[in-house]
Amino acid sequence: MADENNSNGKNGKVGLVERVTTGVKEDIQALKTDIPSKAKEQIEGLKDPTKTQVYTSIFRHKHDDTPRNRALGVLSNVFLHLHPAKINRDAVRYSYTWGMGGITFYLFIILTYTGVLLMFYYHPSKVQAFRDVLYLEHDVPFGKILRNMHRWAAHLMVIGVWLHMFRVFLTGSYKKPREFNWNIGVLLLVFTLLLSFTGYLLPDDQLGFWAVTVGTNMARATPLLGHEGPFGPQLGMTPYNDVRFGLLGGSIVDANALLRSYIWHCIGIPIVASILMIVHFWRVRKDGGISGPAQVMLTAEADKPRRGPKAAGE
Numbered sequence: 595m596a597d598e599n600n601s602n603g604k605n606g607k608v609g610l611v612e613r614v615t616t617g618v619k620e621d622i623q624a625l626k627t628d629i630p631s632k633a634k635e636q637i638e639g640l641k642d643p644t645k646t647q648v649y650t651s652i653f654r655h656k657h658d659d660t661p662r663n664r665a666l667g668v669l670s671n672v673f674l675h676l677h678p679a680k681i682n683r684d685a686v687r688y689s690y691t692w693g694m695g696g697i698t699f700y701l702f703i704i705l706t707y708t709g710v711l712l713m714f715y716y717h718p719s720k721v722q723a724f725r726d727v728l729y730l731e732h733d734v735p736f737g738k739i740l741r742n743m744h745r746w747a748a749h750l751m752v753i754g755v756w757l758h759m760f761r762v763f764l765t766g767s768y769k770k771p772r773e774f775n776w777n778i779g780v781l782l783l784v785f786t787l788l789l790s791f792t793g794y795l796l797p798d799d800q801l802g803f804w805a806v807t808v809g810t811n812m813a814r815a816t817p818l819l820g821h822e823g824p825f826g827p828q829l830g831m832t833p834y835n836d837v838r839f840g841l842l843g844g845s846i847v848d849a850n851a852l853l854r855s856y857i858w859h860c861i862g863i864p865i866v867a868s869i870l871m872i873v874h875f876w877r878v879r880k881d882g883g884i885s886g887p888a889q890v891m892l893t894a895e896a897d898k899p900r901r902g903p904k905a906a907g908e
């Protein structure tokens with residue numbers, strides 16, 4: 595029994611060694627034939643780089659100026675793909691959209707970028723918040739411009755989002771099939787205003803303190819959830835458990851309110867707003883791109899019978 599085991603083990607070892615050596619030999623043989631052909635390929639590639647594997651792995655189609663290649667160029671590139679392959683020329687005129695949706699988004703990007711930089715200098719505590727703002731204004735290199743870029747971009751974003759909504763309303767773009775996107779837009783408006791409001795308290799100055807005092811005092815009168823709102827007291831709402839208490843993390847605007855504002859301002863709301871923006875842009879594409887001006891038709895043309903299957907009244 596013991597002998598059998600030994601010989602099995604020995605045989606197994608020999609088999610393994612043999613397999614490895616033949617494998618290595620085969621690999622060396624393959625390399626001998628592969629290297630010259632690969633080298634030839636590389637030399638050919640130097641003559642015409644568009645034929646190399648590296649080039650074709652990045653640019654996956656020809657670049658002749660045909661409508662098909664132009665569309666493929668857009669569709670097969672992740673960055674260009676963010677834009678549609680074809681667009682309605684009139685819909686992207688500035689006179690039609692005012693570019694306001696795009697400008698609002700651009701401002702949001704600026705706000706995110708400058709906001710992250712501001713986070714390096716700001717502490718959301720009653721002791722430090724206002725000092726950090728003074729430090730940024732007077733000592734941090736480029737701190738003043740950083741803070742003001744954030745502030746101005748915030749004001750402009752609020753203006754931009756209103757103007758964008760106004761334009762969508764004027765062009766009737768809230769109508770079918772864009773009703774859903776209008777609603778996403780309304781949420782975006784609310785979140786933009788909430789971003790603005792939560793940012794107001796962060797410098798911990800008098801302006802922010804009183805603005806948030808007044809703003810959150812309105813929450814007292816929330817129906818059902820505020821202790822001064824309709825049916826609030828009946829549902830057991832007091833200044834110590836109602837919605838205002840939840841917003842402030844207490845019954846007065848103090849350290850907890852500052853911390854809550856900070857977290858909502860820097861994490862909660864931007865994440866929700868970003869997700870909504872993704873849905874918003876996806877919907878613009880799915881609803882057939884930017885709406886575009888109504889087609890201009892002569893009365894005579896409008897009266898003409900339509901061509902195609904619908905002409906027969908199907």
Ligand code: HEM
Nearest residue numbers: 691695696698699759767772775776779780782783884885
């Ligand atoms: C953070 C806020 C927002 C951003 C970044 C944003 C961005 C955009 C962009 C880039 C477009 C493409 C067309 C254009 O630029 O005008 C667009 C279209 C649209 N937006 Fe917004 N938007 C926002 C808020 C709103 C609001 C508040 C509403 C309305 C309540 C709204 C409703 C719409 C609708 C219905 C369209 C399609 C318009 C069309 O096809 O002509 N959006 N949005």
